[in-house]
Amino acid sequence: MALFKKKSVAAPIQAPRGPEKIAPENPYLGREPIINREQAIIGYELFFRPGTTLKAKRLNDRNDVMVQIAKRLAEDPKAEVNYPEEVTDANLRDDDGKEVTQVTLSEILYSLKTKGVTQSLGQHLGFINIRADQLGDELRGFPAVKFPLQIDLAEILGAIEAEAAIAKEAEQDLETNAEAKKDFEDSGEPRVPEIIEKLERLRSVGYKFVLTGLTEVFDGLDDILTKFRYVKLDLQKVTKPSSLIDYCKGIPLPRDEKSKDGSKTLQIIASNVHTPEEYHHARDIGCDAFEGFYFVKSDPELSLHRGDEYRKLLELLTLLLSSPELKELVTAVEANPVVSKHLMVIAEIDSRRKREKPENIRDAAVISGIKRITRWTQLLLYADTKAKVALDATPLLQLVCVRAFFMESLSTKLGAGGGLGSSDLAFLVGGLSLIDNLFDEPARELLSHFNLPSVVVDAIVDRSGILGQLLSLAEAAEVGDLEKCRHLCSDELKTVSLDDVAQDSLLAIKNFVAQTQFAPEEDVWDAADSPNEELA
16 A cells, blocks of 8 residues: 555636637728839838727627626526627727727737738838827837828818817916916917927937828928928819929928938829829829829830730730640740740749759749649739839739739638639639730720630629629729728628738738749848838
């Protein structure tokens, strides 16, 4: 018999665990490109949707109530209970019963820092809208140089007027106190408005501000402009744009605000530029950059000089979509120098994994496979091989690539009832969705050469069917149209959530970056204070 015996210890009684806490969804929605005069992307305006934090709280509160209901029914199956309402984006309300319309800084930071939005920018800038009441210490979480902060002029003027009203009240109170009034009058010059002081304090430590909503010159504008690095002008709302641009560029930047190229003037960004004509007008009157999707429209001056080289790409794409024999494919690829060059590069990347170094086009075709070649041929239609712009900064190529990857990824959320035979069809629709703008011919006529399924052609031409709805959703996300995204996700594409839109958009961008070999190896959040920030 053992002298010492282990005591048996009863397992501690554990209280029943409630449901896992639901984390907020990703508030990222989309981004609009900002392009310099050389037609290279220099940044994006980032769009976010409000209420993601509140929605998570409402869902967690509802789950807690459901747990209590379950306990009560376990004790008394006949008990009367009232089930809480489902929580959706449509019925989400704040504590006062009002619709949530404003994104919080914490939601934006959550998306930037933990959801991959910063990494998706690469070396480009991310322009973010904030309100005047958000100019505080909480901004310290933003990498200053990476994210220019946009503030509407009406917000600034409203804050100045509100402060002036409070000061006037205080002055009226002083009328009854002669001694205090004398001290007030002896205090010197009028006090600088608090919001101007905040802007100056933040500017002096490296923050870059963007003024929006400016339409004309007014008294006191100089004091405001000196706190800003960029001015965004909607030229359709400006009566005398040339005069206003000249005035803004006549305001010298502080010494510590010099651009790397020595520029000492404010940079002017034309917003809502969606046609070639609007771009030409904005450029000719002195704008430095242009925000919008004007580059998807046919324009002789901005064209990619389509000729026999691109017609050969079309012919090769037609061949690829018909499942050619290897010998036939090699001959066709060798006749396309653009495709040959890129095929050898991507094959070398693939060969590191497969340990097969390509010696020629035939080897490259075998290593990469027809699907990869087809995709690159499709996407290279949008690349300007004569331009001195990196692939990851080419607006049209990036737009169509990200759109194709986004649609492919999102199509997997549709389930068996989605009506898609393959996610490849979704990629095909996204990749060919702008082909008519390249060649200035009707899309249906161009697509008729490819022997494509009718659902693909109808989706591109008419936005019909599930594929057409996916394409519409991609377009809505690109311009940050929250209402249209909500409508499509709650109607035609019911199995797709707004969180799916955010996550798959970022995944698509990541795929594009990887495909163009510009994927950053390190966490760019830590290095976000030193991007290439210049407009020109």
